[in-house]
Amino acid sequence: MWSIVKSVLAALIGVQKNQRREEDFTSGRPAAFIITGIVVTLVFVLILITLANFVAR
Numbered sequence: 001m002w003s004i005v006k007s008v009l010a011a012l013i014g015v016q017k018n019q020r021r022e023e024d025f026t027s028g029r030p031a032a033f034i035i036t037g038i039v040v041t042l043v044f045v046l047i048l049i050t051l052a053n054f055v056a057r
Contacts, residue, residue, distance in 0.1 A: 001032075008036045012044075 007024050010016035024033065 004032050004036050005040070008033060008040050012037075012040060 007016065007020060010020070
């Protein structure tokens with residue numbers, strides 16, 4: 001699972017190596033990457049909202 005999270009985070013910021021991307025497409029299950037991507041994106045958005053509310057005070 002940690003491998004999927006690292007891969008999603010690297011892809012999110014655009015620094016994933018081509019070799020790693022190819023490994024993900026051949027060895028991983030698409031559903032795991034999709035679910036992890038959604039969760040990571042939601043957490044990122046919630047952090048941004050929290051930070052914005054903190055700064056706005």
